Amino acid sequence: MSIFEELESNVRSYSRSFPVTFVRSKNACLYTENGVRYIDFLAGAGALNYGHNPSVLKTALVDYIECDGITHGLDMQTQAKREFLEGLKQYILAPRNMDYRVQFTGPTGTNAVEAAMKLARKVTGRENIVAFTNGFHGVSLGALAATGNQHHRGAAGVSLNGVTHMPYDGYLGDDIDTTAYFEKVLCDPSSGLDFPAAVIVETIQGEGGATAASFEWLEKLAALCKSYDILLIVDDIQAGCGRSGTFFSFEEAGISPDIITLSKSLSGYGLPLSIVLFKPELDQWEPGEHNGTFRGNNLAFVTAAASFSHFWADNRFSQEIGRKAAMVKGTLTALCLELSGHELSHRGRGLMQGLNCARGDLAAVIAAECFRRGLIIETSGAHDEVLKILCPLTIEHDTLKEGLNILTEAVRQVCQAVAPEPSEEDYFEGLRLVS
Numbered sequence: 236m237s238i239f240e241e242l243e244s245n246v247r248s249y250s251r252s253f254p255v256t257f258v259r260s261k262n263a264c265l266y267t268e269n270g271v272r273y274i275d276f277l278a279g280a281g282a283l284n285y286g287h288n289p290s291v292l293k294t295a296l297v298d299y300i301e302c303d304g305i306t307h308g309l310d311m312q313t314q315a316k317r318e319f320l321e322g323l324k325q326y327i328l329a330p331r332n333m334d335y336r337v338q339f340t341g342p343t344g345t346n347a348v349e350a351a352m353k354l355a356r357k358v359t360g361r362e363n364i365v366a367f368t369n370g371f372h373g374v375s376l377g378a379l380a381a382t383g384n385q386h387h388r389g390a391a392g393v394s395l396n397g398v399t400h401m402p403y404d405g406y407l408g409d410d411i412d413t414t415a416y417f418e419k420v421l422c423d424p425s426s427g428l429d430f431p432a433a434v435i436v437e438t439i440q441g442e443g444g445a446t447a448a449s450f451e452w453l454e455k456l457a458a459l460c461k462s463y464d465i466l467l468i469v470d471d472i473q474a475g476c477g478r479s480g481t482f483f484s485f486e487e488a489g490i491s492p493d494i495i496t497l498s499k500s501l502s503g504y505g506l507p508l509s510i511v512l513f514k515p516e517l518d519q520w521e522p523g524e525h526n527g528t529f530r531g532n533n534l535a536f537v538t539a540a541a542s543f544s545h546f547w548a549d550n551r552f553s554q555e556i557g558r559k560a561a562m563v564k565g566t567l568t569a570l571c572l573e574l575s576g577h578e579l580s581h582r583g584r585g586l587m588q589g590l591n592c593a594r595g596d597l598a599a600v601i602a603a604e605c606f607r608r609g610l611i612i613e614t615s616g617a618h619d620e621v622l623k624i625l626c627p628l629t630i631e632h633d634t635l636k637e638g639l640n641i642l643t644e645a646v647r648q649v650c651q652a653v654a655p656e657p658s659e660e661d662y663f664e665g666l667r668l669v670s
């Protein structure tokens with residue numbers, strides 16, 4: 236029995252899908268203690284948009300540590316924090332004409348979501364928050380109330396209050412505009428909906444299965460929030476920092492959220508760092524009213540600042556992401572066409588795309604086959620039925636091609652073992668053959 240099985244809690248999850256021990260990593264590849272190389276289509280669940288150990292960020296970090304730069308600074312002023320804020324302003328906010336205040340929260344995504352929801356309630360004096368079906372916002376109690384997944388919600392042990400779930404874009408079929416339903420219940424004094432302080436939404440649902448809302452739906456949602464005086468929170472923890480193709484995932488939709496949460500790839504180096512951005516008039520916190528010991532991860536400030544100037548000084552990186560996203564989309568849509576007897580479909584946008592296999596057991600066998608062939612890829616969605624392609628944005632062209640080839644071969648192999656539109660019996664016999 237390994238020390239992991241002996242000592243680590245049963246709660247561990249990714250280590251079960253990928254039961255090897257990693258020792259080294261560079262950009263889009265991970266290496267095990269036995270020297271086996273894996274291509275990484277998981278990228279820290281979106282925390283490694285710039286790849287593993289990006290050289291420019293590593294140099295900045297090592298130099299900073301060598302000079303005994305501040306590591307832990309509570310929320311005190313440090314040079315590293317100044318350079319982070321200056322970089323955020325110069326490369327991210329100012330070019331997009333965005334006027335926002337920055338709140339440093341505890342270092343995990345769920346900390347940022349808690350702060351965003353708390354602020355919205357404080358500012359409006361209302362309690363209810365509208366979240367969406369299949370949304371994921373973290374697992375601490377406030378954020379968990381906004382998370383849809385029953386597996387996570389069931390572990391709460393207390394009632395999860397103060398959130399109402401509305402149907403996300405496409406939830407009721409392609410032809411139904413779910414914002415029309417939202418507006419109807421907002422206007423109807425007998426709908427049973429407590430008038431919300433805010434709406435919290437992912438523009439592309441990460442854990443929900445790489446489901447992208449249309450720009451039109453996002454525009455309608457933003458307009459609805461504006462006309463009813465409801466705050467719009469975009470949870471950009473997974474879809475942000477370039478994942479969608481632009482720094483913020485909502486840029487192309489042309490909306491202007493009141494509150495934005497960022498975490499996962501914000502430090503650019505896999506170091507924990509989270510912030511909440513909000514419009515200046517919403518900055519109604521009293522000093523110290525919301526705090527946290529690890530709000531000042533200065534090592535993360537250093538790498539984040541380096542990521543802003545290195546990747547976001549012009550639009551070349553966005554164009555590069557666009558080219559790779561087109562490659563992923565081309566591969567996935569061709570695969571759906573080739574195996575049209577199977578219920579496969581394409582989802583998502585940017586480098587946050589998925590292959591919907593319609594069944595969780597099928598997606599699981601494909602993911603396991605990918606791993607056997609040297610590719611790390613995870614499933615997501617309500618029934619874990621979507622294979623999610625979440626490679627580093629910086630992945631080399633050839634490595635991306637190699638990873639997509641592995642995925643293609645694995646999907647072919649598993650689908651061919653399972654007859655198209657199989658009876659339940661054939662289906663399970665097919666799965667047994669390949670697993």
Ligand SMILES: *Cc1c(COP(=O)(O)O)cnc(C)c1O
Binds near residue numbers: 342343345441498499
């Ligand atoms: C991962 C994620 C979170 C939670 O972040 P943690 O660091 O795991 O707490 C919240 N929202 C979204 C959209 C996420 O993808």
